[in-house]
Amino acid sequence: MALRSNPTLRQRRLGAELRRMREQAGLGGSQLARALGINPAHVTQMESGKTGISVERLRTIAALCMCVNEPLIEALAEIITDRDKGGWWEEYRGRLAQHFLEMAEIEYGAHGLSTYTMAFIPGLLQTTAYASAVFARGFPRLPPHEVDLRTAFRMKRQHVVRSGKTPYSAYIHEAALRMQFSGPKVQAEQLGSLIEDSERPSISIRVVLFNVDTLPVNHENFTYLEGPIPELDTAQMDSGLDSMLYDAPAHTAQFRSLLKRIDSAALSEEESREFIQSIKKDMERNYG
Template identity: 90%
Template sequence: MALRSNPTLRQLRLGAELRRMREQAGLGGSQLARSLGINPAHVTQMESGRTGISVERLRTIAALCMCVNEPLIDALAEIITDRDKGGWWEEYRGRLSQHFLEMAEMEGRAHGLSTYTMAFIPGLLQTNAYASAVFARGYPLLPPHEVDLRTAFRMRRQQVVRSGETPYSAYIHEAALRMQFSGPGVQADQLGSLIEDSERSTISIRVVPFTVDALPINHENFTYVEGPVPELDTAQMDSGLDSVLFDAPAHIAQFRSLLERIDSAALSAEESRDFIQSIKSDMESNNA
């Protein structure tokens, strides 16, 4: 079997979980290879997502590693059997960077999503005009066709939450509600769209106002992606020009704790809706 040159995010996660399973059992790669009757290099390739495995081999590895977490094993088996089902984001491969595709893949496979943003409205809730303005103000400046491509991709991503397929909780700092990327008109329309989205049964929008004491967060935004089992949850954070993914148990526990603290500090859904409406009304009256 030819080695994959560009494993998908789920293939990489499967490999990472196989490695974690082996390490938790205290087995080296060579030890596991001997028990499986394969070359040690094959173990490395499985754990890096560069080669696939069967469900039968997954269950053999789980038994050798003394893993008795059946829900996790079943979820990993689902990744294997689902490997040939590509998502809509594959249409953009070669046109957008891997970061964009990974975000869409995570969202498309998520069982639940939560975001926290301080500088801008969450991408999954942005209007077309707002998203276009955000991309147009990057540095260095993007050419118009790139702005249009990224905006179209972002609008396509929103289907996962606007369709009601995936429960979504958005925690938005007041700063993001007031930050303007293309004048008060675009911002007011964006706030109106937030109010409409907040009425959807599967979307929760909660505001963290300026009056809340500073939260212990050393980054402006992050996304928490719920997997089919808690062990397969993932957190994503933007860092400079890159996107960083976290799946280690300690990191996941930290992000869960952060979400709990943000949730306890944020206004209720109804209070948040009223708060957003007040900002929108002030913005419209000041620019009438």
Template identity: 75%
Template sequence: MVHWPRWRPDCTARQTGACTRREDAMVNRIPTLRQRRLGAELRRMREQAGFGGSHLARLLGVTPALVTQMENGKTGISVERLREIAAACMCANEPLIDALADTVMGNDKGAWWEEYRGSLSENFLEVAEIESHARAISLYTMAFIPGLLQTEAYTSAIFGRSYPPLPRHSVELRTAFRMQRQHILRSGDLPYSAYIHEAALRMQFSGAKVQAEQLGALITASEQPNISVQVVLFDVDMIPLPNENFTYLEGPVQELDTVQADSGVGNFLFDAPAHTARFRSLLAQIDSAALPVDESRDFIRSIKKDMESKYV
């Protein structure tokens, strides 16, 4: 699965009488990204057992429609139902089952990004949601300084360069949202590794002064114990990459890792094992080609000095 669809809730699960009280309570709730991911993992579990939806429904004593709804994220499930499905599908991966159980029990109701629902697109909210549950984040970027390390002026300049142009209030809203996303790094608990191409360090969106200030903030961030910044130079012989910018978000178990890739038409999410394995391999190759952390910091300082010479 590449990009999770957005589903509308319905009440079929309640009508079957097969759901527990917890499942009933979730029927009318708009599925979150994590709930849709849970459904995708249930589908993957069934397919690995070689079962069709109708066969699994017979094993569970429910209708095929309910199985489809659970796998599409339309209907929430209880931990008991999750373990029943795992047993029926002969899944012996206890760490994965436990991680999925935590997803079932998790509740993002009242999360800070919900304040922006109806004002920003789902793409923005999903990025914040998936970041908030990541155990570690690694990324590669060619075009921009990573969003979680951007200054407010730099972020505002990027959104201000959108085409067609955004209204001023939309630029301010997007900027405020990105600044609030950065809170996950301030505790120092989340490991964050950024591989930044030299092009992103030199790209200017609002003049040399804004860029120099951004590079200074990047240097400061790189000195935090949980943040690693490494530079990929222009003269590095790199393999072609599928995306200019991608982020690898580690889940509680490797099976729940996710890759978010940016493109000109929006965000794409990859969670199939073959896809995540590919991006892990790409990150390993990028890591081997990038400057070490200390040399990267010195290199960023040299570009910052060059930027400062243009406006001093």
């Protein structure tokens, strides 16, 4: 079987979970290879996502690693079963950086999404004009065709939450509500769109006010993506230059704890709608 030159995010995650399973059993790669009757290099390739495995081999590895977490095994088997199903984002491969595609892929497979943003409205809730303005303000400046491409991609990503397919909780800092990327008119339209989205049954929008001074958040913007089971949860954080993914249990536990603290500090959904409406009215007075 030819090695994959560019494994997908789900393929790499499957490999990472196989490695975690082996390490928790205290087995080295060579030990597992001997038990399976394969070359040690093959184990490395499986754990990097560069070669696939069958569901039968997954169950063999789980047994050899003394893994009795049946929900995890079933969830990994589902990844294997779905490995050949391409998503809409594949049409952008070779046109956008890999991390754009990976974010769309992991959002599509998530069972629940939560975001916290301080600098801008969450991408999954941005209007076309607002998203275009955000991309256009980058440094160095992107050419217009790149701005249009990224904006179109972001709009397609939004289907996962606007369709009601995936429950979505957005925690938005007051700073993001007031930050203008293309003047008060675009911002007011964006705030109006937020109010409309907050009425959707599958979308929760909560505001964190400036006067909340005890929030222990070192990350300005992050997304928490729930897998079919907690062991397959993932956190994503923007670094400004790239997108970083965290799936180690210690990391996901930290992000879950952060979300609980943010949830306790945020306004209620109704209070948030009223607060966003008040800022919208201020913006409208600036261009009305």
